[in-house]
Amino acid sequence: MTIALSTLITGMSEFIGAVAVVSKATGGDATKIVDTKLSIYKHAYFDEWWAYVTSGLASGDVRQIEGFTKATTTLDPYTDFTGAIANGDDYELNKFNKADLILALNDAIISIYPKLHRKFVFESLGLSLLTSNANSGQKNVIVADATLFFVGQEVAVKDDNASEDATIASINTATKTLTMEANLANAYTVAANGKVVAKPGKYFNLGATIGQARVPSVFVRADSTSKRNQFMEYEIITNLVGDRQIYFPSAKSVDDQVWIIEAMGSLEEVSNPTDTITLEDRRVKLLYAQAAYHFFLRETNLVSAGDIRRLVQLASNYLTQVNTMYRNLWMPLPRERAYLGDD
Numbered sequence: 001m002t003i004a005l006s007t008l009i010t011g012m013s014e015f016i017g018a019v020a021v022v023s024k025a026t027g028g029d030a031t032k033i034v035d036t037k038l039s040i041y042k043h044a045y046f047d048e049w050w051a052y053v054t055s056g057l058a059s060g061d062v063r064q065i066e067g068f069t070k071a072t073t074t075l076d077p078y079t080d081f082t083g084a085i086a087n088g089d090d091y092e093l094n095k096f097n098k099a100d101l102i103l104a105l106n107d108a109i110i111s112i113y114p115k116l117h118r119k120f121v122f123e124s125l126g127l128s129l130l131t132s133n134a135n136s137g138q139k140n141v142i143v144a145d146a147t148l149f150f151v152g153q154e155v156a157v158k159d160d161n162a163s164e165d166a167t168i169a170s171i172n173t174a175t176k177t178l179t180m181e182a183n184l185a186n187a188y189t190v191a192a193n194g195k196v197v198a199k200p201g202k203y204f205n206l207g208a209t210i211g212q213a214r215v216p217s218v219f220v221r222a223d224s225t226s227k228r229n230q231f232m233e234y235e236i237i238t239n240l241v242g243d244r245q246i247y248f249p250s251a252k253s254v255d256d257q258v259w260i261i262e263a264m265g266s267l268e269e270v271s272n273p274t275d276t277i278t279l280e281d282r283r284v285k286l287l288y289a290q291a292a293y294h295f296f297l298r299e300t301n302l303v304s305a306g307d308i309r310r311l312v313q314l315a316s317n318y319l320t321q322v323n324t325m326y327r328n329l330w331m332p333l334p335r336e337r338a339y340l341g342d343d
Helices: 007-016 036-040 099-110 281-297 306-331
Strands: 002-004 023-025 027-029 032-034 050-051 061-067 076-079 090-094 118-122 126-131 139-142 154-157 163-172 175-178 195-198 199-206 213-220 234-238 246-252 260-266 276-278
Touching: 007 099, 007 281, 023 036, 118 175, 126 281, 281 306
Parallel strands: none
Antiparallel strands: 002 276, 023 090, 027 032, 032 076, 050 061, 050 090, 061 076, 118 260, 126 195, 139 175, 154 163, 154 195, 163 175, 199 246, 213 260, 234 246
16 A cells, blocks of 8 residues: 555554644734643643644744643744744644654664565566667667666667667666667667667676665566466676676576566655655554654653653664564565576
8 A cells, every 4th residue: 555654644643652633723923822722631731742833824834832831722832933823723733743753764664674665576677678769870879777787788789670789888877878889780769669688698787676676586477488487596696886786597588588577675765745655554553663663762862861761661662563563474584596496
């Protein structure tokens, strides 16, 4: 399922017992929020909480509350609002700063990988279509994804009308340009399905789409001849110039076959309310528990020595929850060395 950051913040707040109060002001000015509906809370209940104004002249303001006065149902911020608060203005009170919750969520997304990950499939290996026509007599070939190739690699440049072998002299990933050692003898067009294909070999770049994702499975999709998927023995390596590559013990041909690379990447980092991550519903609480661990560790930097032990204990409790949930979900780590299948 896809989950927006705004939903993650609400869910994590509830997970750590910090349910937000969403309300409308009944009065106020640039120095305070007045809300008669807050009379049910005890004096000083909202001290050190955070107010988020979502409508009116001060919309978008985030202020920490210095004090809550029950007798007048008044919230006084440390810093004045940028505009006067008026009757009917929407606002929200949170026990913790949302920015700190977002930092904790992103820390969790990074640290919990690969326990939590997003699965995706990449259907290409050593092959990329031309995105611009390549004329005869030139060395440059512009492709859809130049990161799938490496300097010195032997390739075939081809379309429906012609084909020739070439060696890559340089690569500009920004412009997606492959520069060959020699000028092209033929012209190749997008309309004629022009493409660059790696020659049979043992090493192939994984490219930017796979990035640093783990690769637990690589196979050639079944066709009318083979009748079944062909799983490969392989290893993921990084070459001397930093390209992440897949290595096969024996040379493989990538042309005229559909190569499937199943990958497990880290969850998407989030910053804006509409940013999303892709995560199964049953694993969301595992993310919350990991984020809570990071959150309370961060909080130890902001409190007195007397509170540090309490926060460290809270963080430790959430880390225990992470390990328990992890075992209950039985989530084995993906590996990057595949078994030997039918080749």
